Amino acid sequence: MTSPTAELAPPLDLAPRVRSLDPADFSLPTGREEEWRFTPSDAFTQFMEIVPGAGYVTATGPALVVPIGEISSTWLPIDRPSAVSRAHVSHAVVLDIPADHESTEPIHLRLFATAAVSYEHLEIRFGRFCKATVVIEQPVDAAICGAIVVTVGDGAQATIVNVADSERTQETMLAWHADLGRDSVFHGTQVSLGGSRLRILPSVAYRGPGGNAQLLGVFLADDGQFMEHRLLVEHDQPHCTSNVVYKGAISGDKSHTVWVGDVLVRREAIGIDTYEINRNLLLTDGARADSVPNLELETGDIASAGHASATGRFDDDQLFYLQARGIDEETARQLVVRGFFADIVSRIPDIEWQADIMGRIGTRLGVPAEIAGIDD
């Protein structure tokens, strides 16, 4: 869909109003703010003030763990929790991928927390013209609050897969921002499975023309989980591309997911191409999915812009078709849900990680081992 001119006015200005290193610059959420209106009032309260004895997130693998004072990040927190974390995190995990480096094997970053509540600051820098995939596994046994800051050099082809699959008692709150160089390609895939409550804030900015951001996500909420994904793509450079595809499956009483996709196209962003879609599958009654795609255009001089959102239930005809071939109802449902996620998971450029993530989804759905992997 090319957006009608009606969307040109009035400007909503979806960009966060406050960006600051100082937590005091962000007032405590009341629940009336746009960015907090879907979030349960008792969620994430532990991240609003400094937690005495809080730890930090550290890593195994090829990353360096350095005192926070040694990094030169220009990223500014976007809300109170990310500001609290940035102000108090003692160490950063830093991964530098050299210019022109090409790795076929994905780089696996397994993160650990040093305390029950831990702040995270992860910096990943893709050098110019490098080509690499980084798979991040978030800590499993701690409450995590912080940021992933990604810089993609000119002409680089960068892929990040961020897997949030913590214990079911833990809260996770992560802002992850990618800054795209000229003619670079960034694939950012969020996999949200675990935790009690999860709030993920992916954002993209472009430093030059020709950048291409593919923001993909899968989330699976059941058993009362709350999962919120808020995306912001800010186009202020010409001839860039953004494509956002998030898919969620929600089941169980009181399970609730929120997806908000804000795409902002500034006057300078001529010739850009942007599309965003969120599709949700409600697996049971009582599950709730909020989905709000926002597209704000300050110029009509673009290649194409579109957005879509669809939340549906199981397709009875799909289930019937599978069952009519002898497949029992439970297995048929699992096949349909796995199939629903498969197009996103299959875009992860590594077969083993595809299988790993499909396997995790399968396990959550109770799929027997012999069909738990991705389709072969």
Added chain:
Amino acid sequence: MSQLVITDLHASVITDAGEREILRGVTLTLDSGRTHAIMGPNGSGKSTLAYVIAGHPKYVVTSGSITLDGADVLAMSVDERAKAGLFLAMQYPVEVPGVSVSNFLRTSVTAVQGEAPKLRTWVKDMKSAMAELQMDPAFAERSVNEGFSGGEKKRHEILQLGLLAPKFAILDETDSGLDVDALRIVSEGVNRYREATDGGVLLITHYTRILRYIHPDVVHVFVGGRIVETGGPELADVLEAEGYDRYVTASA
């Protein structure tokens, strides 16, 4: 030797506006090795009959019975009916995104046969079954029916018929939308199934041309939700020449 018996079957479709009776007393006995053609005008309830036999949740049976070798089919869930040996080739096969044909077929064959086929022979069997229907092996990796042409969907249905080898196959307008070549390929697939398994076939069709390839033992004329006339293959020739007008007027 198996027998599918349908007795005075009445069924309604469940719509937003309530239930509407479509089947008005269908009675039919089908034996192994026999092929019955069911011919009738659009909207007469042929697909409804097929769906009710397979157990689609959109329809309710209000009276009558269906038995397979004496077992109550109406008491079975959809997958139990398939495991019991009933197969429906659908008029409009459903797309299932993200589920590959090969995974779907293996899961289905495993369910119906009660054990997983041996991986080695399975791949060979699937490939040769696809080759017989002139299906590109690449179809195995595609999502079930997604983006398939009408003819490809029908070949895929007949591929499943061959692999699942049911006791009875209900083919709902498998011929519609096929060009002559595809019609011949699909018909040969059905005939191979008949020879290999001695299965019974309920061949639902609007046109007579498929009967040149698949020869029926019995032809039923289906109008207004029931069988209004039954005869031999020659009845199809009468229908070809005269159409359904006579029956439609009579039943109205």
